Amino acid sequence: MIKKGVAVSGLVLGSLLSTHALAQTEGAEYYNDRYCMTCHGADGMGSEGIRGPRLAGMEPWYIKRQLENFRAGVRGTHEMDVPGTEMRPMAVPLTDASITDLLEWIGGWEYKPTEITLTNGDAAAGQPLYGTCAACHGAEAQGNEALGAPALAGQNDWYLFAQLKNFKAGYRGTHAEDTYGAQMVPMAATLADDTAILNVVSYINTLGR
């Protein structure tokens, strides 16, 4: 991620200039689709108050896939996934062009270390459980684009916890077209209960970023 941060610095400037130019358009009040920070926090740092996960440092290919999934109703349609159903209407009006614009914008956000909020888990007990996850997400939870598996290290722990619960309960990953999500459902099923989920997330917390 540090490498990426350097690589995108040129993009940041570019995107700022283009936003600025758009904002100066005469006439009607300017609106675009750059709403992300309202829910996902300043510079996409994640916002527990809204249950909006961290976007800073998230892989562009993963964000793209999820935005397309939300837009198509592949994700965010199960009524028990309340934050997901809140995300979906945001994605529905997006065009491919505005998704590209958002990826460029989000890519410019600096990654800052995530606050650890789950402190009562047993990371040591979570370590062996993580073995299953490591196959796709990597031993350091750094992610693997070839397998379509995003980085887990550095993501908000409360979000990882919520998503594992969603996969386990079938609130996510059960849509026929959610190919990658479908792979997560049996994986999450290997975690016996909330304590196991808490422990594995606690282990991911130790991997840092």
Added chain:
Amino acid sequence: MTNPVSRREFMNLLGATFGTGALIRVGSALGMLPAVAALTRPVLAAPAPGAGTAVILGAGISGLTAAWELAKAGYDVTVLESSNRAGGRVMTLRSGDVVDEIGNRQVCEWDNEPHMYFNAGAARIPSTHRNLLSYCKELGVDLEVFINESKTALIQDDAMLDGKPIRNAEVSTNVRGFLGELFAKSFTTAQLDQPFTESEAETIMGLIRQFGSLDREMNYKGSNRAGYVSGGFIDHGVQKEIIEFKHLMKSRLISQTLSANEGETGPLLMQPVGGMDRIIAGFTRALGDRVKYKTPVMSVMVKEAGVEVAYLQDGVPQTITADYCFNCIPAHFMAGIEHNLPGDYMQAMKYIRRGEAIKGAFQARERFWEKEEIYGGISWTSAPIRQLWYPSHGIHKEKGVILAAYDFGNGGEFTRLSQAERVEWLLKGGEKLHSNYRQMVEKPITIAWHRMNHMLGCSARWGRSGGGMTMEEEGLYHTLQAPALGRHYMIGDQISFHGAWQESAILSAHWALADMDQRVRSAA
């Protein structure tokens, strides 16, 4: 009545009939009736040398109040507002305005006329809200009367009288008749808890008779207070038939009807001429270019030497350092803004739940309610829209804007619907009250405060127990009210016991200003 009914028993009976809570509680947002607030306008000392800067986060009414008082005292003030408009949940919609709901942007297409507006957030000013009223006076905001209750407005409940709407006057007259008769009978036969003299008893009986519109025998036989079916002016009036209490008591709305117009939402209420945001315009006019729009806050660092705030302006990072910071950003956003606020502060912020109030509005092609002798006030229904509000202003104009729904506590279900589904939901509800509703209204607007950009919630919810705050909740509240390092204050109706009122937001700002002022004075 062979068993005398004591007054205490009578009150118990009342409570059992209506629910004590229901009698005094209109809803969580309107739940408590605080005493008339004293005028707390602070008289701030001039700033200490080299300590005269203040940054205000958010141009909601609490932020604007703080900014204005500080500016008058000689502070150098900057207000950072993430939206393109000031006011927060004090929002008035007119032709061309954008409803910036995330994922459901709407543009208001109503006729462009001064009376064609809708107060999408705050909409009523009680006579007792002295501080708000004093700012209206100071800032030259013209006020007019707001009609909350109309006796000709309607009450409709699917569980009552086969869902047929009846007039507010029919409800109040028949309920009072029933209660008056009940009370008179118990009074004449009972040995009361506390004896009255004969003349006192006579006075009380007179009062009861008046209250219930009873006949000489203290029986309720109907009353022209409920209105006539026909006549009454130049020929004999035909009185409406009594609606028996056993029918009325089937609806929870009956107690709502009686209590909604008492206390804080009782007469006399006011509204600014031309829209509630005239108050905001008064503040922003006075503050001038101290208010910076489209400047989202990115970080808040409270340091010994001052508060450092990073924000964006036209997408470009900026920093401002000030001696004091007054922050009315909704608490649920602060977890997503970089900061160094104390841990117990954050714990308190994370505890607060986001309010889910919703409203809806239509342009009416004609003021159809006036043809039904309704000229303002509220109709109630058991449908999820709960209320229709007829505008108090623009009487006899061609068109008007009607409030099509107001759920002040549980709008979550509505929020999750698509715009088309929401509109159908509004129409279905309105049709329960007015059979021609669907033909009469157009150009819908829906307001889901839970999804509005820069807001994502209506008034903060502190209490989770259903009643007031628990001791623990009160502790969290006081934690959040207290300043961080004597420099950073959270303000807004979120820092009050009484959310959703502008007066609460103003008083929270006054509290913070007074606390700051005390520190300034004691350091001098």
